[in-house]
Amino acid sequence: MHKVLIIGEHDGKALNPATAKCVTCAKSIPDAEIIIALFGADTAAVASQAAAVTGVKTVLRVDRPENEHPLAAIFAPQVAALAADYSHIFGPSTSFGKDLMPRVAALLGVAQVSDLMAVESAYRFRRPIYAGNAIVTVEADASRKLVATVRVASFQAAAGGGGAAVESKSVDAALPTHTRYLGTKSGSTDRPDLQTARRVISGGRALGSAENFKLLYSLADKLGAAVGASRAAVDAGYAPNEMQVGQTGKIISPEIYIAVGISGAIQHLTGIKDARTIVAINKDSEAPIFEVADVGLVGDLFQIVPEFERLVSG
Amino acid sequence: MQKIIVCIKRVVDYNVRVRVKPDGSGVMLDGVKMSVNPFDEIALEEALRIKEKAGNIEVVAVSIGVAETQQQLRTALAMGADRAILVQTDAPVEPLTAAHVFLALAKKENPDIIFLGKQAIDDDANQTGQMLAALWERPQGTYASKVEITGDKAAITREIDAGLETIEVDLPAVITVDLRLNEPRYVKLPDIMKAKKKPLDVTSLDALGVSAGQYLKTVKTEPPAQRQKGVLVKDVAELVGVLKKKGLI
Numbered sequence: 340m341h342k343v344l345i346i347g348e349h350d351g352k353a354l355n356p357a358t359a360k361c362v363t364c365a366k367s368i369p370d371a372e373i374i375i376a377l378f379g380a381d382t383a384a385v386a387s388q389a390a391a392v393t394g395v396k397t398v399l400r401v402d403r404p405e406n407e408h409p410l411a412a413i414f415a416p417q418v419a420a421l422a423a424d425y426s427h428i429f430g431p432s433t434s435f436g437k438d439l440m441p442r443v444a445a446l447l448g449v450a451q452v453s454d455l456m457a458v459e460s461a462y463r464f465r466r467p468i469y470a471g472n473a474i475v476t477v478e479a480d481a482s483r484k485l486v487a488t489v490r491v492a493s494f495q496a497a498a499g500g501g502g503a504a505v506e507s508k509s510v511d512a513a514l515p516t517h518t519r520y521l522g523t524k525s526g527s528t529d530r531p532d533l534q535t536a537r538r539v540i541s542g543g544r545a546l547g548s549a550e551n552f553k554l555l556y557s558l559a560d561k562l563g564a565a566v567g568a569s570r571a572a573v574d575a576g577y578a579p580n581e582m583q584v585g586q587t588g589k590i591i592s593p594e595i596y597i598a599v600g601i602s603g604a605i606q607h608l609t610g611i612k613d614a615r616t617i618v619a620i621n622k623d624s625e626a627p628i629f630e631v632a633d634v635g636l637v638g639d640l641f642q643i644v645p646e647f648e649r650l651v652s653g
Numbered sequence: 654m655q656k657i658i659v660c661i662k663r664v665v666d667y668n669v670r671v672r673v674k675p676d677g678s679g680v681m682l683d684g685v686k687m688s689v690n691p692f693d694e695i696a697l698e699e700a701l702r703i704k705e706k707a708g709n710i711e712v713v714a715v716s717i718g719v720a721e722t723q724q725q726l727r728t729a730l731a732m733g734a735d736r737a738i739l740v741q742t743d744a745p746v747e748p749l750t751a752a753h754v755f756l757a758l759a760k761k762e763n764p765d766i767i768f769l770g771k772q773a774i775d776d777d778a779n780q781t782g783q784m785l786a787a788l789w790e791r792p793q794g795t796y797a798s799k800v801e802i803t804g805d806k807a808a809i810t811r812e813i814d815a816g817l818e819t820i821e822v823d824l825p826a827v828i829t830v831d832l833r834l835n836e837p838r839y840v841k842l843p844d845i846m847k848a849k850k851k852p853l854d855v856t857s858l859d860a861l862g863v864s865a866g867q868y869l870k871t872v873k874t875e876p877p878a879q880r881q882k883g884v885l886v887k888d889v890a891e892l893v894g895v896l897k898k899k900g901l902i
Contacts, residue, residue, distance in 0.1 A: 350815070410820065411783065412792055434813040438795045441748070441783035450749050450868030453778045467877070468776050469671040473680050476872040517823040518792040521808065525816025534814065538902070562902055570832070580798070580833065581816045586777075587832055589814065595901040605670075612880060616901055618892070633883035636892050646889040651902060 340370050341461050344425040346418060347377045347389050347398075348435045351407070354388040356535040357431035357489075359496035364489045365429055366394050366497065367458040374399060376421055376508070378414050380407035386505045393501035399508040408520035409435055415442035416512040422447060422484060427461075432488040432590075433534070444486040451486045452477060456493040466490070470586045471609040491534070492592035492613040526579050530556075533582065536565035539593040539614075541584050544571040545600025545622070545640060552577055554641070555599060558648045567591070569601045585610035600640045603628030620644070654802065654824070656711045657700040658764040660755055660782075661729055662690040663722045664775045677873040689725045692770020694732075696830045698837040699800060700768050701733040707802070711735050713762060717746050717754050723853060730848035731840040737853040744858075744865040748776075752784035757861040759789055764825060766807070771796050771829040782829035792822035796831045 343365040348355035358375065365373045375389045376399045389398045401421070405413055418439070422428050428443060430436030432454050444451040456474070457465040462481045467474055467490070479485050533539065540559045546552055552566070559566045568578035570585055584591060586606035592613035599620045601607060608631055611617060619632035620643050629635045636643060665671060666686040673680055689697075697714065704710040714729035716722050717740040726737040740754050759767060767789075772779035786793035794800070794809030798817065801808040802824075811818045812831045858865055886892045896902045 411795070412786070415787060434796060434811075434815075437779050438783065438793070438813075441780035442787040442793065444780070445749065445752060445784035445787035448749075450747060451778070451780050452869065453780060463872070468874075469665070469680065470774065470777065471877055472671045473673045474875045474877050476875075478870045478872050479868070515790075515792075517826075519821045521819040521821055523813070523816055523818045574833065579816065580812045581814060587771075595896070612877075616896075616899065617880070617883075618896070629885070630882055631880045633880075634892060634895055635883065635885045636887075636889070637885065638888075643889050647893065650889060650893045 340372060341368050341427060342425045343368055343371045343373050343427040343429060344422060345373065345375045346428070346430040346436065346439065347375045347385070348431055348433060349377060349379065349382070349385040351379055351381070352384060354385050355431070355433070356496050357433050357491045358389065359392045360491040360494040361429050361431050361489045362392050362394050362497040363494040364455065364458065365427070368427060368461050372396050374425070376401060376418070378406045378409070378417060380404055390503040390505050391499045391501050392503070393498050395501060395503040398503050398505045400505060401508050401510050405514050409439070410518050410520060411439040411442045412515050412518040414439055415446055416514060417510045418443045419446035420510050420512040421508070425484070427485045427487070429487050429489055432490045436488045440486055440488050447484055447486065449483050449486055450479065451488065452479065453488050454490040455487045456490045470606055471612065472605070490590065492590045525581060530559060531563065531565045533565040533567055533584070534589050534591055537594045538562050538564035539567050539591060539595070540564050540597040540599060541567035541569065541601060542572055542578070542599050543569040543601030544575060546572060546577055549577045554644045558644055561648055561651050569604070569607050598628050598632070599644060601628055602626045603631065654707060654710055654765045656713065656762060656764040657703065658713050658715055658758065658762060658767045659693070659697045659700050659729070659734065660767065660769040661693045661697065661714050661716045661725055662770070662773045663687050663716065663718050663725045664690045664773050667691050667774060673874050673876045677875060679874050687721070687725070689728055690770050690773045692772060692774070692830060692832070694837040695832065695834050696768035696770050697729055697732055697734065698835045699830060700766070702835065703802060713738065713764070715755065715758055716740070717742060717751055719743055726853055727848050728840065730851040730853070731844045732838060733844070736851055739853065739855045740858060740861065741855050742858050742865060746865065747868050748778045748780035749784055749868055750863065750865055751781045752788055753863045754858065754861060755781070755785045756788045757863055766824060767827045769827070769829045771831055782827050786827035789827065792826040793829070794820060794822055794826060795829045797828050798831050798833045800828060800834070
């Protein structure tokens with residue numbers, strides 16, 4: 340039997356949906372027993388959400404004041420100590436998991452499989468390299484622990500309605516004091532979360548200004564969509580970094596992705612190719628985005644977007 | 654602050670469209686242009702800016718790889734690094750091995766900061782900096798978009814999914830850099846000439862006491878699934894109609 344430990348991601352209040360996607364991935368490991376570990380100052384509320392994810396046997400709460408903020412240097416020794424009882428240790432391929440899991444792997448003296456996108460057997464996986472231009476199948480030594488980050492865009496979230504046991508767990512690990520959390524700045528928004536939204540509208544450099552991005556916000560609110568941006572738009576200051584979609588931003592898999600004024604650089608396409616339907620709106624009919632779009636419309640976005648909004652409002 | 658190490662990887666140039674070999678044994682690398690990993694250029698630029706501001710800091714560029722990696726280290730020297738070290742090997746180097754090599758160099762050189770790119774654009778692993786920090790038992794500041802040094806501490810602003818997070822770490826520390834930290838300088842011809850005279854030491858895994866462990870075996874390499882090209886619609890009304898019919902809006 341394989342025992343898979345998933346490091347749950349949360350903000351103290353809500354379980355990040357990336358965690359339920361890791362559970363789906365873990366379910367494809369043959370004969371797997373799945374445990375979620377939650378590190379935090381008080382994980383009571385999050386633990387009940389994690390316990391509802393189907394397929395999970397146990398939720399372990401590792402509560403202590405030092406765990407209030409997700410610092411890799413603080414979490415990693417605890418994860419490594421907990422890992423003794425497990426064959427596989429998974430985290431999401433989000434900024435949280437990417438920061439934490441390699442530190443865990445090094446403490447355990449093992450390699451990490453990054454961006455695991457498919458399970459072929461308990462120790463054989465597929466993952467993208469070269470910004471998704473190639474897919475490799477890698478095999479790890481079955482006699483050692485397997486640490487991986489799960490490419491969340493490759494997996495559907497496991498359904499709710501489960502009833503896993505919740506246990507408090509104390510972990511014996513010496514914690515460093517060399518790393519301190521100072522704060523987080525994020526543009527608060529009532530729109531759906533970009534990484535898990537069913538509908539996403541993204542803007543590129545062609546939007547021309549932060550002011551013009553309001554066109555997209557307005558349409559997004561009509562459609563109940565999240566708003567993203569290309570790297571070029573973020574670099575130009577039209578949108579904050581947390582909105583970046585692509586290889587170095589967020590990799591997403593919405594049901595519909597509407598790319599507005601985005602030419603479709605390879606690193607952007609890497610972030611959206613798991614979207615079920617891609618819509619491209621661009622004035623350049625030669626733009627590479629049209630090569631991957633299911634539906635394309637060539638034209639001026641400043642006319643198209645307001646008209647789009649009128650038509651869906653009516 | 655006396656010394657900064659910057660880790661540099663030789664990778665297929667950013668502009669090259671990588672293709673998979675027909676037999677699935679890897680990607681085609683023959684005759685392909687090689688460059689410094691773009692994230693590592695940003696890491697080096699940050700080290701140079703810290704040096705230019707504070708003065709009297711030695712910047713050491715280090716790399717692991719084939720003999721030709723000297724080209725990328727010469728680029729680093731031309732950008733402004735003071736000296737370079739190549740740990741020469743023909744063996745493929747996995748992130749954990751690289752972390753052990755950089756640990757051995759850290760113990761020899763005692764730097765205040767080790768800068769790396771957040772990931773290399775070939776294997777996209779995004780692991781080496783975090784692994785090095787773990788082995789060195791020092792702080793890590795990953796995905797840095799701002800670095801402020803005050804005495805023996807660094808405030809690091811990190812690009813995370815939720816926005817921008819700031820942490821404070823005690824030096825020495827490992828910092829991995831993101832795209833928006835800075836824009837690397839262009840190398841000028843006189844600097845390239847000057848770089849030829851700067852010291853570049855070549856050493857080996859053996860000399861550092863590190864073995865090139867193989868942890869993950871690559872079984873095969875395939876091209877990604879391609880999306881089918883779709884349809885063009887003539888106007889917004891048709892677009893909305895198509896999307897409504899598909900039940901998407």
